[in-house]
Amino acid sequence: MRSPAQIYATNDPLPIVILGGGFAGLFTALHLRDLHSCPISLIDQSWNFVFKPLLYELLTSEVKLELICPRYDQLLHNSGITFVLGTVAAIDLHQKEVKLNSGLKYSYRHLVLALGSTTSYLAIPGAEEHTRSFRTAYDVFALGQHLRNRLQLATQTEDLAERRALLTVTIIGAGASGVEMAATLADLLPTWYIPLGGNPEDIRIVILQRGSEILKESTSDRLRKTAQSALKGRTASVEVLLGSEVKAVHPGAIEFERNGQLERLAAATVVWTAGNATHPVIDALPIAPENRDKHNRLLVKPTLQLPEFPEVFAAGDCAIDPSNPQPATAQVAYQQGAAIAHNIKALIAGKSLTPATVNLRGTLIKLGLHESAVEIFDHYEIKGHLGHAIRLATYLELMPTPARNFVNRTGWFTEEILKQIAGV
Template sequence: MQSSHGGQFRVVVVGGGFAGLTTALALAHKRSSVSVVLVEPQDHFLFTPLLYELLSGELQTWQVAPKLEHLLAGHGIAWLQDRVTSINRQTRCLTTSSGRNLSFDRLVLTCGGVLQSFGVEGVTDHAVGFRTMADLRRLQHLVQRLQTTRPQPLQRLAIVGAGASGVELACKLADLLVGKSLIELIEQGDKILPGSREFNRQQALTALQQRDVSLRCRSRVQGVAADHLTLLVQGETETLPCAGVIWTAGLAVAPPLLLPSAPVGPQGQLICQADLRLAGEEAVFAAGDVAAVPDKRRQQPPPATAQVAMQQAPVLAHNVLASLDGEPLQDFHWNDLGEILSLGRGQATITAKGFTMAGPTAARLREVTYLVRMPGAGHRLAAAVGWLGEHLGP
């Protein structure tokens, strides 16, 4: 196959999250003759599972959100700090928000998720997400304000969504704001952590109870205002005053405009084949939050987690190069390595292949496990050494 540029094949990776950055690094490592371009508007990579430790001060920014220029240095990857707005699949050319046009031989879409409001009024204007560094800064400012002002009667923070993000955040905030604010965890379903292991769910319930976090299940948010929530509880409308609302109820995907359009699933994800190519496509691949990927070994598609995205990356890199060489592609199969949840400062719970653990040791194991999985060998080593210095030093 001949490159459309007459020289090196150009692979463009859109999105510098788990799947995108790891794929770009793998491509550069496997084939120096392929030109790899990473398009990512942010100047850092964010290891989102450790965002809770960044909020609580247990880890530092350089460990959790290293600069992309440092991670990419020496790998021969071109980084374009821009945002892709549209992609022409027929001409194999994309357009960025700055007006730049970039052609490609292969395209990898790994756009991350964005806050899903479910059409609830006021979410965009008044709620704080917990997905980005900008979200973190807004929440840090809110926490600092509550910590330094005189507590008001029934002063509370409301967290909407009792999945993993909501539960982990509720425990961290309860530890940070003890005596300063009530923490209210709101879930429209009938239980917390609906997709989690039973051991982790029970440990989480205990952690929430120990921290006096108020859990409201079967409560649907109807509206968010600057100083209150409107809830629907058993058919009755209820107003819940609060000093702030953190929204962890779900993620939406927002891929760039595709021309012609591509098939999407019920959640808006791009429908892919098992080899991570878009359905009916040769040159466009997708992974991470934006991709709906079937798994022939499982009835359900893999979840939208960092674990899945990082497992997709090596398969993605292999298949991109194989498609350029005219070789067979591999199907992606998710290997479920287990589940780890942070449950407050210095506390965590782990369930992995029959192994369970909870408490401070689990928290330390969680941190070091995640740090050694950071993209970039140099950063992994520096982060692990820094962690050891903090925990094993005099």
């Protein structure tokens, strides 16, 4: 294998290519904006960055679209970084070349893999065809329009069984996304239904969870109990059916097995939050099996380099450092982006690389309209409206957008609270 000196001691004009404009990819690019020794390209299949943690606030109109879905060309304006709109078709790690579906090809000096994950439907019949995802702004508006339509239809039907189905929303998966979705809809749908003359008590939110508890791998026991209590206190009813394994999804109904019995639930809306899979392009890379985990994610060194291809870095949902595994969250990904940029600069300058360090402030979870729970430094919990204010300001602080104007006015608020709680 070539030594780092042999790989990086070069003045060739090949660029740094960043694949994926999520938190890891975008923040890698932004932290490289002062590097002028070689060109930098950021490639993504969408025009817009999507701040996924705040998609619930987009659904509820608590934040505006332009705040959480800014265009990449605006974010990178005057940065010297080239944005390329395109879908990655293949990566040739040996030839150091990226191919796009458009036919364009990009050779690279350094490559950053930040393609994120895709939805896994776990081979459940009908799941992909008959459920709704919640990953993009389009998903948000499509779900909102669908739900409003179901509520309208419910006010015009005389059939009680049909009305019950129209007012039933089933969420598959009780991880953080499923719990946040359930709590949000349980407060939001009544505000839409009451003006139509409907009874909010008729709305039914059902979570189907295969495992025996909610938020199994996402949070602490204390925050889990807070979430369980919050789900019981929403405006509309939320039912959590644990030990429920979905077997099939049909138009307007779900089949699942619980306690050894096959059950059928009529629901006009089914939201899928149950599983993620690695990106197909990542799956196709010629990486040895011992350098992947059981989920097929790429194993990286503490410096976030691929062991077999040290000129390639990987972060976010598609990679994991087995010596220091981190949750797949925004606060982890943006710090990894900064670490990758630092190490690329070090390589170009002939300096030593440093392991990526991630400092987790804690866990933030939305639990209804204007309500959240925040566990800071895994020791202190703040919930309700104050928790919501901290969650929103903390997320906005990450945004490389006009949100920073808001943060400049409110950032002192969250910082002082954090310092007082931490005793620093």
